[in-house]
Every structure is written in C-alpha cells, then in structure tokens.
Amino acid sequence: MAYHEAVYDEPLIFEYRSGTTYKLPGLEGKQKIDLPENLLRKELNLPEVSEYDVVRHYTRLSQMNYSVDLGIYPLGSCTMKFNPKYADAIASSRQFSEMHPLQLQSETQGELRILYELQEYLKAISDMDAVTLQPLAGAQGEYTGILITRKYFEVKGELDSRTDVLIPDSAHGTNPASAAMAGFNVIEIPSSENGTVNLDALKAALSEHTAAFMITNPNTLGIFEDHIEEIAKMVHDAGALLYYDGANFNGILGVTSPGIMGFDIVHFNLHKTFATPHGSGGPGAGPVGVKSRLKDFLPVPVVGKEGDRYFLDYGAKHTIGKVSSYTGSFMVLLRAWAYITYHGSDGLRRNTVNAVLNTNYIRKRLEGRFSIPYKTLKKHEVVISTENTGIRALDAAKYLIDQGVHAPTIYFPLIVHEAMMIEPTETVSKQDLDRFVDALIESSKLSPEELKNHPVNLPVSRPDEVKAARDMKVRWDGSTYGN
Amino acid sequence: MQSNSEKQEIAEFVGISDEMELFSDIPKKFRKTDLKISPGISEYEVISMALSTGGLNRGPDMINFLGNGIYDRVVPSTVDSIIGRSEFLTAYTPYQAEMSQGALQSLFEYQTYMAELTGMDISNSSMYDGFSTLGEAVRMAHRINEKRDILIPANIYDDKLKVIESYLYGLPVRLVRYSVDSKSGFINIEDIQSKITDDTSAIVVEMPNALGIIDENVPKIQQIRKNALIIAYVDPVSLGMLAPPGDYGADIVAAEGQQLGIHMNFGGPTLGILSFRKDYVRKSPGRIIGETVDSNGKRAYVMTLQTREQHIRREKATSNICTNQALMAIAATVYLGTVGPSGLRKIAETTYINSRKLKEKLGGLKIAEKQQLTGKPFSDVLVSFRKDVNGLQEFLSTRGINGGLALSRLSSGAASDVRNGAFFSTTEKTTDGAIAKLAEALEVF
Numbered sequence: 001m002a003y004h005e006a007v008y009d010e011p012l013i014f015e016y017r018s019g020t021t022y023k024l025p026g027l028e029g030k031q032k033i034d035l036p037e038n039l040l041r042k043e044l045n046l047p048e049v050s051e052y053d054v055v056r057h058y059t060r061l062s063q064m065n066y067s068v069d070l071g072i073y074p075l076g077s078c079t080m081k082f083n084p085k086y087a088d089a090i091a092s093s094r095q096f097s098e099m100h101p102l103q104l105q106s107e108t109q110g111e112l113r114i115l116y117e118l119q120e121y122l123k124a125i126s127d128m129d130a131v132t133l134q135p136l137a138g139a140q141g142e143y144t145g146i147l148i149t150r151k152y153f154e155v156k157g158e159l160d161s162r163t164d165v166l167i168p169d170s171a172h173g174t175n176p177a178s179a180a181m182a183g184f185n186v187i188e189i190p191s192s193e194n195g196t197v198n199l200d201a202l203k204a205a206l207s208e209h210t211a212a213f214m215i216t217n218p219n220t221l222g223i224f225e226d227h228i229e230e231i232a233k234m235v236h237d238a239g240a241l242l243y244y245d246g247a248n249f250n251g252i253l254g255v256t257s258p259g260i261m262g263f264d265i266v267h268f269n270l271h272k273t274f275a276t277p278h279g280s281g282g283p284g285a286g287p288v289g290v291k292s293r294l295k296d297f298l299p300v301p302v303v304g305k306e307g308d309r310y311f312l313d314y315g316a317k318h319t320i321g322k323v324s325s326y327t328g329s330f331m332v333l334l335r336a337w338a339y340i341t342y343h344g345s346d347g348l349r350r351n352t353v354n355a356v357l358n359t360n361y362i363r364k365r366l367e368g369r370f371s372i373p374y375k376t377l378k379k380h381e382v383v384i385s386t387e388n389t390g391i392r393a394l395d396a397a398k399y400l401i402d403q404g405v406h407a408p409t410i411y412f413p414l415i416v417h418e419a420m421m422i423e424p425t426e427t428v429s430k431q432d433l434d435r436f437v438d439a440l441i442e443s444s445k446l447s448p449e450e451l452k453n454h455p456v457n458l459p460v461s462r463p464d465e466v467k468a469a470r471d472m473k474v475r476w477d478g479s480t481y482g483n
Numbered sequence: 484m485q486s487n488s489e490k491q492e493i494a495e496f497v498g499i500s501d502e503m504e505l506f507s508d509i510p511k512k513f514r515k516t517d518l519k520i521s522p523g524i525s526e527y528e529v530i531s532m533a534l535s536t537g538g539l540n541r542g543p544d545m546i547n548f549l550g551n552g553i554y555d556r557v558v559p560s561t562v563d564s565i566i567g568r569s570e571f572l573t574a575y576t577p578y579q580a581e582m583s584q585g586a587l588q589s590l591f592e593y594q595t596y597m598a599e600l601t602g603m604d605i606s607n608s609s610m611y612d613g614f615s616t617l618g619e620a621v622r623m624a625h626r627i628n629e630k631r632d633i634l635i636p637a638n639i640y641d642d643k644l645k646v647i648e649s650y651l652y653g654l655p656v657r658l659v660r661y662s663v664d665s666k667s668g669f670i671n672i673e674d675i676q677s678k679i680t681d682d683t684s685a686i687v688v689e690m691p692n693a694l695g696i697i698d699e700n701v702p703k704i705q706q707i708r709k710n711a712l713i714i715a716y717v718d719p720v721s722l723g724m725l726a727p728p729g730d731y732g733a734d735i736v737a738a739e740g741q742q743l744g745i746h747m748n749f750g751g752p753t754l755g756i757l758s759f760r761k762d763y764v765r766k767s768p769g770r771i772i773g774e775t776v777d778s779n780g781k782r783a784y785v786m787t788l789q790t791r792e793q794h795i796r797r798e799k800a801t802s803n804i805c806t807n808q809a810l811m812a813i814a815a816t817v818y819l820g821t822v823g824p825s826g827l828r829k830i831a832e833t834t835y836i837n838s839r840k841l842k843e844k845l846g847g848l849k850i851a852e853k854q855q856l857t858g859k860p861f862s863d864v865l866v867s868f869r870k871d872v873n874g875l876q877e878f879l880s881t882r883g884i885n886g887g888l889a890l891s892r893l894s895s896g897a898a899s900d901v902r903n904g905a906f907f908s909t910t911e912k913t914t915d916g917a918i919a920k921l922a923e924a925l926e927v928f
Contacts, residue, residue: 005582013592013820020823022559026833026911033724033832035859038702041726045599046824054561054820058589058813062570065585069569075578083573086526092563095537100549101750102888103542104880110539111749124519136611136751137806139793147652177793177803181622183653186798224508255506256513271806279566279810280586281576281770282609283752299649320652321645325552325614325739326750333751338533344523354485356505361493377508397579407579412794430489458581463783468775472764472787474605475595481774482782 003071003404006063007459013057014476018050064459065280066406072432076381076409076421077172077220079250079272081355086342087276087335096334101326105311112310115327116303118287118337125340125348126246126266127259128289132298133328138247140323141267141286142178142214147320148265148290148297149212149241150182155297155318162211162240168197170221170413172247175214184211191415195221195374197231206238216245217261218252218379220413220421222359232262241265241294249273250425251356251379254349264291274336285332299323354426355380358433362422365437369444373416381423385416389444393418395451396443398462402455403439541880546917548886550863550908551640551695551893552613553750554742556720556830557912559821562744566814576770576806580785586809587784590772593812596819600722601715601736602729603758607769609812610755610804613739614643617716618650619768619802620737620757621685624712625656626766626801630684632659634711636670637896638693656684665900668696668858668865676707685712685735690728691721693894694856695838695863695906705732719743719756721861723827724835735759742910744818745811754811765791768802830911834862837909837918842866844922845907852902863908865890865901872905875928882924 033040049057066073073080091097099111119131135141146165153162165179168189176186187205192198197215206213213235217225225231235242244258244266250273258266270276271284278284290298300319301312312327343351356379363372363382370384386393397407397420409421424433443451455461473481485493499505506514524532547555566572570585577583590608597606610616621633635647637660647658659678662671675686686708692698704713714735715728720742728736740754741747759767765788773787793800822830838860845866846855852867868875875887890904907921 010588012588012595013816014595020826022561022821022823022826024557024822024826024829024833024911026829027836031832031836033835035697035725036699038730039697039699039726041722041724041828044723044824044828046596046819046827048823048825049820051559051561051821054817055564057820058561058565058817059568061585061589062565062568063585064588065570065574066579066582067570068573073575075575078575080575083569084526086530088567088572089530090533092567093534093537094543095534095540097746097748098543098555099540099749100542100547100555100747100885101553102549102551102892103885104876106877107541107545107880107885108749110537113536113539114533121520127515136615136808137804139803139805140611140615143803147649150652173793173795173797173800174803174805176798177796177800180798180800181653181803226508226510228513229510252506252509254515254518256509256515260513260515277569277572278575278806279808280571280574280583280590280813281809282806283611283808283811284806321649322642323615323646323649324751325612325642325646325753329751330749331752334533338529340520341532342523342526342529345518345520347523348520349518353502353505354490357490357493357497357502358485360497360505364497375508377505398581401579401582406575406582409578430485430493455581459584460581460777460779460781460783462778463580463785464775464777465785465787468773468785468787469790471775473774474591474764474771474787475598476592480782482776482780 002457003402004457005459008060008064010060012476013049014047016047016049016053018053020048021050071404072428072436073406074408074422074424074436075406076423077247079423079425081275081425082427083275083277084339087338090338091331091335109310111330112303114334114337116305116310118333119303121340122268122287122289125253125257126289127257128266129292130295130298131287131289132302133287133333134299134324135286135288136324136329137282137284138267138269138286139174139178141288142174143181144288144299144323145243145265145267146178146182148294151297151318151320152294153211161208164209165211166205166213168215169415170219171214172220172245175245179214195223196225196227199227199230203234206234208239210238210240212241212243214243214245216248218248221374221383222378222381223375224379228261247272248380250352253352255352264294270332270336274339276332276335283329283332285329351426358424358426358428361433362424362437369441381421383416383419383421386418386420391444391448391451393420395448396440398454399443399451400439402457405436405439542885546884546920548884548907548921549888551888551906552739553747554908554910555747555912556742556910558744558746559818561821562814562817565817566810571810571813577786584784587772589813589816590809591774591784593816594772596816597756597758600719600727601758602727603736604761605764606758607767607771609808610757610769611808612753612755614646616737616755616757617643618647620714620735621647622650623735623766623768624685624714625654627712627763628684631656631682633685633687634659634661634675634678634683635687636661636663636689636693638663638894640693640893641895666857668694668856669698669700672700672703672707679707679709679711683711685714687714687716689716691718691861695860695865696856696858697725697861702731718861720831723831740815743815745814752808752811754808754815766801769804770807833911834909837913838862838864841907841909841918844918845925848922848925850925850928863906865904865906867901868903868905870903872903875905878928879924884921884924
C-alpha cells in the first residue's frame with residue numbers, strides 16, 4: 001500500500017494576509033495605561049489572521065503529519081501503541097481541565113483520588129513501595145531518581161566518595177545526560193558478546209565510588225538481562241543503588257517487575273507503556289517509584305489518604321524538594337489512570353504477551369535477510385542491522401516512509417552498525433506486521449541509488465540537515481530558504 | 484491486537500507452543516504471580532467511573548480569583564479543535580522530518596512567536612513548565628560564564644526556589660538573595676548592586692514579580708549588571724502590553740506559558756518557554772527546529788543543532804530533555820494566531836485594568852489595611868488585611884468563590900512588612916459583578 005501524505009505549499013502563519021476576526025470579552029478601544037513609558041511595549045510584530053485562516057492553516061499542517069491514528073509506528077523504544085479514545089473523552093471533561101492547582105484540597109478530592117489511585121496502580125505494577133507523579137517527562141523522572149540517589153548518599157554522609165554512576169553502552173542517551181546533570185561522573189560499561197551487561201566489566205567498575213548503576217531491562221536491544229539477580233547483588237554489595245529506566249517496560253509488564261528484580265528506583269514513561277498520546281513530542285509524564293528506604297527522599301507532595309479523604313502529603317523527611325511546579329502533568333496522569341483501569345490486571349499482562357509475540361514474529365521473519373545481532377529471543381523490540389544487505393539504515397527508513405510505515409528508530413543503540421530498532425507493540429494486526437516486513441525486505445533488494453530517491457510521496461524529501469545547522473534559521477524573518 | 488487464529492499462526496511461526504516460552508529468559512523466581520489491580524472493565528464503565536470521580540471536584544462553576552502562575556483565561560475554541568486533531572495528538576517526536584512537516588512547521592512558528600514576544604533572537608521548541616525552565620535557564624547561565632553566584636529575589640515563591648535548587652544540585656553554584664522594597668513592592672537596586680561581584684553569573688528578575696507588581700526597577704538592572712547575565716522570568720500575556728525583556732537587556736527569558744491557550748489542567752500539562760540571545764544557542768537546552776531546503780530545493784523543516792542533545796553528546800549534552808511539551812507549544816501557536824497581536828494587547832490591558840479595579844475596590848474595604856503596596860499589579864493583586872488571612876480561602880469557598888490565597892503560602896521570604904497579605908488574580912474574564920460579589924463576601928469575613 002503506497003502512502004501519499006497531503007502535499008500543500010503551506011505558507012507560514014506569518015505570511016498570511018487576513019484580519020483578526022476573533023472576539024474577546026473586555027475593554028474596547030485603546031486604553032490609557034498609567035505606567036512609565038519605558039515599561040510599555042512599542043510594537044508587537046505578529047500576524048493578524050482570521051479565525052478561519054488559522055483553522056485551515058493548522059488543519060492543512062496536521063494533514064502533513066504522520067501519527068498513530070494513521071498507521072503502524074514501529075519506532076523502537078518509543079512504544080507507539082494505540083492511544084485509546086475513551087481516555088481523550090475523559091480528559092476533555094471540564095470537571096478535570098478547569099481546576100486550579102492552588103484550590104483547596106477539599107475542593108479537589110476528585111483530582112487527588114485519581115492521583116492516589118494511579119500511585120497505587122504504579123506501585124502494584126512495579127512492586128515498589130512509594131511513587132511520585134511529579135516529574136513531567138521520562139527524562140525528568142530520571143533526573144528525579146538521580147537526585148534521590150544524590151540526596152540518599154548525602155544523608156548517609158557518603159556523597160564525597162560516591163562520585164560515579166555506571167551506565168551500559170547500550171543505554172538511552174538521557175541516562176548519562178541525567179546523571180551528569182546531577183554532578184556525577186558517568187562510567188560506561190561495555191556490553192558482552194550476547195548484548196547484555198558485561199559482568200566482568202561491571203565488577204571491575206564497581207567500587208566504593210559507585211553511587212548507582214542505571215539500566216533498562218529489557219535493554220535497548222530488546223534483550224532481557226537474565227543476570228539481573230547477580231547484577232543487583234554486585235551493585236548492592238558495593239553499597240550502590242540500582243536504577244531502572246522504565247522506557248522498555250512494555251516488554252515485561254505483568255510478567256515480572258523492577259521491584260522483584262531488586263531495583264531501588266524506577267521511572268515510568270506513561271506516554272509509552274500506558275498509551276497516553278504523545279502530542280508530536282510531549283507532554284509526557286515520568287513518575288518515579290522507590291523502595292521504602294528511599295521513600296523519604298521523594299519530591300513533595302505525594303498524595304496520601306486518610307479514611308475517605310485524600311490529601312497532599314508534604315511530610316517526606318529528606319525530600320529532594322520539587323522538580324516541577326505542582327503535582328505533575330495531571331491530564332497525562334488521568335489518561336494513564338483510564339488506560340490501567342480499562343485494561344485491568346488481565347489486560348495489561350495480555351498486552352505485554354502480545355507485544356512480545358509480535359516482536360518475535362518480526363524477528364523470525366527478518367532472520368536470514370538482515371543480520372540480527374545478539375541473542376535470539378526478544379522482548380518488546382528487535383534491533384537489526386542493514387550492514388549485510390549493502391543498504392544504509394537511513395535509506396531503508398526513507399523507503400518505508402513511502403509505504404505508509406513510520407520508520408523504525410535508526411542508528412540506535414550506538415553499539416550496532418546501521419541499526420534499525422523495531423518495536424511493533426501489541427496494537428498492530430498480523431496484516432500490518434506482514435506489510436511492514438515485506439516493505440523492509442523489498443528495500444533490501446533495491447540498490448542504494450534507487451533508495452536515494454525516496455521518499456517521493458511526501459511533502460518534502462531528504463531535507464538538508466547540514467544546511468539547517470550551518471545557516472541556522474530558527475525563526476521567520478520575512479525571508480525564506482527554498483522555493 | 485490479533486484474532487485468536489492469527490495469534491495461533493504467529494505462535495506457530497515463531498515456534499512456541501505456550502506463550503510463556505516467550506519469557507523463558509526471565510528467571511522463574513522473578514515471575515510476577517499477582518498484580519493487585521482489578522480486572523479490566525468496559526469503556527462505558529471506565530468513563531462513568533472517571534466522571535463520577537470528577538464529580539467530587541468543585542471549581543469549574545465557582546467564581547475564580549486564583550492565579551499566581553496558572554490563570555483562568557479564555558481558551559479559544561480553535562485551540563482545542565486543532566490540538567485535538569489526532570495527527571498532532573498521536574504523533575511522536577518528529578524524528579522522520581518528511582512525515583512530520585506539520586508538527587515541525589508549527590513548532591518553527593512557535594519559536595518565532597516566542598522570540599518576538601520576548602524580544603529575544605531565539606526560542607527553543609518548548610520546555611516542561613515555568614519553574615523547571617527557570618532552573619534550566621540558571622544552569623544555562625552557569626554553562627555560559629562558569630561563574631558561581633546567582634542573584635535571585637528574596638521573595639521568589641518557595642516552590643519555584645525548590646525547583647531551581649533541584650536544577651542546581653550538584654553544580655558549583657550558590658544562590659544569593661537580594662531584597663525587595665516592602666512599600667513599593669519593587670526590587671532593591673542598591674542591594675543588588677552591592678551583591679554583584681566578579682563571580683556573579685546571573686541576576687534573576689521577575690516581571691511581574693512575586694508580589695504581582697509590574698516592577699519599575701527591573702529596567703534599571705542593565706545599568707548595574709557589570710558582566711552578569713540577566714535572566715528574566717515573565718508573564719507571557721503581560722508582554723501584550725509591557726516591554727519585552729529584550730528591551731531591558733535580558734539574555735535569557737523563562738516563562739510559564741499555560742495562559743497561552745492551555746486549560747488550567749490542575750497545573751499540568753503546562754508549557755515552559757525559553758528564549759535567549761543568539762550567541763548562547765550552543766549552550767542552550769532543549770530541542771530546536773530549523774528551516775532548510777529538501778533535495779528538490781523546497782522549503783523544509785528539521786530538528787537542528789542536535790549535536791547539543793543527549794542522543795549524540797550523552798553525558799556532555801546541554802540538557803537531558805527529550806520529550807518536551809510539543810503539543811502545548813502548538814496550542815500556544817494556535818492561540819496567538821487566533822487572538823492576534825491586537826487581541827493579546829486587549830487581553831493584557833483588560834487584565835491590568837481589572838486588577839486596578841479590584842485593588843481599588845478591595846483596598847477600600849474596612850477590613851483592608853490603609854497602607855497597600857504602591858506598585859501597580861498586572862494580574863495578581865496582593866491585598867493587605869487587618870485580620871489574619873489564614874482561613875480566608877476556606878471562607879470564600881463556602882460562598883462559591885476561589886481566591887484569597889495567603890502570601891505566606893507562596894513565599895516565606897516575602898517582604899516582611901506586608902502583613903496578612905492575600906492574593907486575588909484577574910484575567911480578561913473577570914467581571915465587575917464578580918469583583919462586587921468578592922467585596923461583599925469580604926465585608927463579612
């Protein structure tokens with residue numbers, strides 16, 4: 001099935017010529033504002049556009065945007081599953097969206113109850129003892145987890161010596177970035193020949209200087225770290241904490257949990273595992289769960305319950321403070337609550353099984369066509385390399401785009417050459433799986449020259465990224481590149 | 484989801500007879516035996532359950548005077564309609580530019596709007612929320628000049644301060660507080676001047692400030708700054724009327740963008756706005772969209788300057804931001820497109836005029852102190868009462884009014900002479916009738 005995205009030569013909103021038609025309440029005419037002249041705005045050079053032109057402009061732009069609602073989106077590690085519409089219906093209720101965060105707690109019992117129940121859900125899912133919903137994205141969740149680590153060692157009086165955070169070379173880039181932001185040295189641990197953590201290298205790196213080991217399990221190769229028990233023991237014997245990056249949770253949810261595996265801190269990506277829509281790159285939500293000995297370090301407030309009453313609990317003794325303004329990204333949290341409530345214990349587990357089944361179907365169908373590094377059995381995603389086919393991952397990706405498939409993640413993890421990281425999730429039919437695999441195999445039969453022409457069915461083809469960085473133009477200034 | 488026969492077919496192809504074989508790599512002792520969550524329910528039931536829980540809330544139909552960061556403004560219908568379009572709503576980060584020109588162009592427009600609004604050269608394509616954006620701004624200043632001291636107002640909100648501290652934890656930086664005049668509500672220029680040293684990285688100013696005041700001393704900062712950077716934390720709607728921070732020498736601007744077309748949402752999601760001077764772009768956090776051409780010479784948009792970001796630079800990245808608030812940035816873009824510059828000015832001026840009306844009305848009440856701050860508020864009106872204001876919010880709530888937030892609840896470092904201060908915030912929605920009702924209620928407090 002070829003894919004043709006709408007193609008418009010859509011100007012920027014700043015290039016529109018029409019007058020504002022929107023009506024606002026309030027003052028008419030020019031007001032006298034009794035403030036010193038130097039405090040007043042002289043000009044505001046923004047476009048006056050009619051309401052109908054605004055709607056047409058952004059409707060056309062939306063039609064030049066691929067999304068989950070249009071088709072398969074096997075973007076590895078991003079877990080692009082279907083975003084259920086009942087969650088949107090719930091989130092559009094004024095009862096939730098028109099609430100102010102500084103209202104009295106007696107007025108916000110509904111919001112607090114949702115938050116409390118979501119905390120309980122996430123505790124049950126992860127087997128952790130306490131959860132904060134405050135972080136506004138997975139990466140902010142990581143940062144929160146690392147701040148908790150830092151504060152934990154500060155309170156223990158070991159912060160001066162606990163200077164290192166260990167991270168596998170296959171890790172998401174946010175892990176080293178978060179650890180470095182909090183002032184830790186980042187030490188990379190190489191992977192072994194089967195794609196899991198190299199235990200000897202880990203052992204050599206662990207010391208009284210280690211604050212934490214951050215890993216995701218399954219890892220970014222879609223492989224379950226089966227030595228996790230040994231890893232947890234080694235890390236804890238060194239006096240360090242074990243951090244769980246929840247980005248790949250969809251591969252194990254309901255089957256095992258970070259708590260059972262011995263992790264001390266975990267962050268969740270609600271826009272991944274719990275299907276909240278990702279909005280072209282946010283908002284997300286990155287709640288953090290901890291074991292009881294770290295409970296007192298969580299940011300304040302968390303939601304507590306006393307009898308039938310829900311309340312904001314500011315009691316955490318060693319709290320790291322706060323990482324965002326209020327209690328988290330409520331509308332995202334609400335959607336995740338709806339997703340978990342709808343699926344329930346049975347549905348959540350079934351989703352995981354189906355996601356893993358679909359991944360292994362892709363893996364098996366691609367075997368022999370593409371090299372599939374490391375161990376065979378995959379969890380939520382499979383990483384292939386296009387190296388043996390003579391085509392580049394980038395070119396294969398651009399070919400897939402013409403076939404109505406969002407391209408997989410490419411060139412990640414960094415340890416696989418010409419990597420394509422494919423994550424189908426549970427919400428894709430066998431028909432779509434086959435269509436995707438067929439298209440990928442087809443791409444490998446084309447010559448690099450043929451592939452260079454793709455995509456052809458989209459509004460633009462192969463934008464010049466070097467020019468974008470070199471001739472940096474990041475706002476409209478009346479001129480335009482291109483024709 | 485597969486049909487059962489398809490599942491069977493797939494399982495056979497994969498070569499498993501039992502689905503648990505898919506998890507044979509997970510040690511048996513680690514298998515989760517119970518998940519203490521109720522079994523699934525139908526769509527009808529989950530919606531009913533959610534709405535009945537929402538029914539426990541009280542607020543949407545009350546008269547609202549709460550603000551101080553999140554405001555009850557008009558959200559044009561265009562905004563919900565556009566950001567509700569699933570092509571924007573259910574897309575991921577635009578990693579494949581060809582498939583994502585819609586989001587990329589919208590975010591490029593957002594960057595232009597924010598740069599123009601703040602009077603800066605550049606804006607990134609969004610941060611999480613106002614507080615964490617200010618935290619990132621302070622980190623950015625330290626990255627630029629590697630100096631130690633950050634000067635901040637003594638009365639900055641406690642929660643904002645806590646977030647900044649979180650973003651500084653682990654950096655060799657210290658926060659130095661400067662004072663605020665408790666008669667006018669303006670920042671104390673002499674005090675700031677006395678605290679600037681060769682080791683001052685940046686001066687943080689707020690406009691309007693933590694007392695809600697349009698601070699007439701803020702523009703004076705540029706004369707005394709020496710080599711320190713100026714970081715301005717602003718109200719983006721006020722910029723429809725007030726001079727942009729670029730006019731008074733700001734190098735970095737941080738803001739909470741919720742009121743640009745985003746519902747109050749109980750405080751999330753909101754929108755972090757970060758704008759800055761061009762010279763500092765390589766030290767800036769977050770994602771940036773750039774214009775370029777495609778292979779046919781056609782205008783195209785891509786994520787650019789990614790060599791600063793964590794998927795390339797990893798531990799040397801300028802921030803760990805990956806998911807940002809793209810949809811909220813698109814909301815702000817549609818909002819500004821809909822209301823236009825004349826609309827934004829009108830919204831700002833109406834808010835300001837309403838706050839003056841409110842201040843006058845409440846300041847004249849018997850219960851109010853004779854002496855109120857002389858500085859003019861933009862939206863958040865701080866009223867000083869002759870009576871303890873703890874319990875005021877509860878009292879008003881019983882009369883169907885939200886407001887009267889005690890100053891002490893927001894800022895423990897507040898100007899100490901402001902006794903029994905409580906906030907009432909206005910927007911373009913505030914009516915004379917609502918102000919009259921509020922005054923009536925306060926008469927009997």
